Amino acid sequence: MANNIKILTEHINTPGIETFEVYRKTGGYNAVEKAIKKMSPDEIVEEVKKSGIRGRGGAGFPMGMKWSFLAKPEGVPRYLVCNADESEPGTFKDHYLMKSIPHLLIEGMIVSSYALGANKSFIYVRGELMYVVRILEKAIEEAKAAGFLGKNILGSGYDLELVVQPGGGAYICGEETALLESLEGKRGNPRNKPPFPAVKGLYQSPTVVNNVESIANTPWVINHGGDEYAKIGIGRSTGTKLISASGHIKNPGVYEITLGLPVDEFMNSDQYLGGVRDGHYLKAVVAGGSSVPILPAHLFYKTANGEDRLMSYESLSDGGFPTGTMLGSGGFIAMDETTCIVRNTWNFSRFYHHESCGQCSPCREGTGWMEKVLHRIEHGHGTMSDIDLLVDVSKKIEGNTICPLGDAAAWPVASAIRHFRDEFEWHIKHPNEATKPGAVFMGAEILA
């Protein structure tokens, strides 16, 4: 378990790795050769299943299972769509991966498309990352020139066309059905489910939507086998995970960690985040992107039972919502004691209000309402009943919306109040002090 394997980022710092030539020299595209020449699509699906890899976009749904749900009616095209609409605050791992080592994603797309029987696959990149779109398009041209893409790949008779599609600036398009709508040239309104994309997805055809990081793992799985992959990590959290770290830490950036790494080591060792910036101490952590519940420092290091927390799907969610959180997309935001939780919660709430598509009533109206109330509290016009109001509104949104954005908007608010209620109360009781610039509540018990 102490292995320090790098599946995605081993060669990421090799100069010129963004070119086909250098990437190929480091062993790149071997998986395509192996897959297309020696393996059947079903064998690849089987390997991915064995690997136990879980979707890296946030939900953590087993990727092999998602693949096996894909309907395969005769005469209907199937599609693979890569979700590169990374917009969750705190998450920038896909951005990093695509701009640094674009061919890894292209290679993954080729083997995954082959496994799923797709002849046209899409990479939906958020529109803001237009420069990454250009990088990917260039990589695709190179791969095509080398015979790894296009018609009759490596003489196998298998054709694949890759299309890079830019989005237009909408967080909601990270939701898979909204992404498909957007890819069809429509507003990014999530669809009602069922039918799921595996049955009726892009252009009403069976479709698999996978995150960039998930797909980037497939070449390794093919090269080394699913069983090998499953050996990495801990329990049902197999493999490695990219964590994008930001906030008040010494070394912000993207890290590839083996799942199961102790939280303490990740947070404080110099190999990783290097601890909180000098002279400060940790107050709270958002471990998996802004939508997961926020945790105070003491609950972050140890579970409610006093066990050391690990960076894994299970350990981070230990204790459920009352005392746990989620690994989510791996957007790690550390906050020290200078952070005002109320202000931060308002900020996140504003984000979800801004990004709600406006289709279903609880999310459309509820996110705006929460933002307004939080804005009021932050600016010294709150009342005590506002706190309970926020909790109640968040409950009425959660689970009642078409897509998970409602939940994502509700959780940060509910969890901030759960763990930092005294800070909200202080804001309301002492509006004059609380609205001074930089004022932060210091009364909470904080364990570093």
Next chain:
Amino acid sequence: MSVTFTEDKLKKAQEIILRYPEGRQKSALLPILHLAQEQFGWLSSETMDYVAGLLSITPVEVYEVATFYTMFHLEPVGKHVIEYCRTGPCCTMGGEEVFSHLKTKLGIKANETTSDGLFTLKEVECLAACGWGPCFQIREKYFMHLTNQKVDDIIEELSK
């Protein structure tokens, strides 16, 4: 005033349309709107009608989409559009100070354009560069690890 793509852009647009399966040319809408914005700077209703014509869809379908996505400018903008991230992680990385400095420097608020028409300031949500924040984007270029000094330099450079 009639709106048409330059020859280059038209060729590019036709390439884009051909990427999608037959009858699904509406998929090209977002890429082509980006293309249009590159050429015209912003999307007027005439531009959108023109795009609708290219894709054989009704104009209202284009309006619906263009107003949904935040990257499309529906009103004229300055020469440089600075889109700065106002979301949590950038704020914890010091974004609030840097951007209030930026606003003072330019003498405008968010969603305004300087009187010389050089800069438009836009507040956007997370740009997926959190650990490299505070950050903003001007066209396709990301500017990261911003400080007051760096902001001054960038503005200086672009004002030339």
Next chain:
Amino acid sequence: MENEVPLIKVTIDGQEIRVPVGSTIMEAARQIGPSVAPPAMCYYKPLQGSGGKCRACLVKVMAGSEKDPRPMPKLVASCITGAQDGMVVENFTNPEVVEARKGVVEFLLINHPLDCPVCDQAGECHLQDFAFENGVGEKRFVEEKRTFEPEDIGDKVQLHMNRCILCYRCVYTANQLTEKRVHGVMGRGDHAQISTYIKNSLESDFYGNVIDVCPVGALTDKTYRFKSRVWFSKPVDAHCDCDKCSGKVQIWYKGDEVIRVTARKNQWGEVEDFICNTCRFEKKKTSDWVIEGPSKIARNSVIAQNKYGLNQGKKPEYALNYAATNFKKIDDSREYNQNLDQIKKSEDYKALMQKNDKFFSKEKSLK
């Protein structure tokens, strides 16, 4: 009967029903009747693709099906969720559903202007009914309501965007009935709005139907604007020979004057025969129509108030006289506190019980 669709058994709020395979929970519930049918603010059966948005019709599925009797973890929108054989659904009987629905009412009302006194939809507004039946009486939203700039969308249809609940029905209507839709949903989130974007006017023979499908007063008839309160007008079924539509309409009288024409709606407030603009906006004379008779109005509707009886519109003194002469005085001379045993022994009581038994056993055998 050939091509018979197989039936499945669904239980909603304790009432069983058999419905064809492929029905939604909403369809099954409506088949049982209004007592269990979930409210619907966006779902509109005649409009393809509608539903799933307002979340008013959320229900709890207690058992997914005969084969897989596990409950569903979240509340589901009954209008788009397919019913399965052996499914058990709770609607008004489930506290979770009731609570969620209160939430939906509250969400829909926080930004909805409370201008019902001057709204032409008042009295036939689905949001009023929905809020009255499912909401709570107090308001917790103290912020300023969101408002929109007024937009003129033509000389026939009035758009009040502030009242809109974004059900998308009018968008589907335009998609389904007109060749080229010119209005749609612009923007997103709580600033999404129905608009033509370029100040276009709605021009098509069937655009008027957006008025009928609108659940609130966001789209109203300009030719009827402020002419009457709906409960003071009297709907009459009528038809005409029309080469564009079925010509089956409801005409609304105030006195002898036809003040508006609408399509006929069914029990659920849904239009089955959409009508053309000529019928709706141009034919405002009784002579344009063949009158079929008074429309059937549910007794509990405000539209039914003070109508269809004799002497309507008379002054209250008359009503009192009318009551005095037409209703029997209550005979209050009977004895109270009669012994229940005595009553049970009486022949009348036995006969009554027998009748009841017969009735209920008949009910049972029907199932």
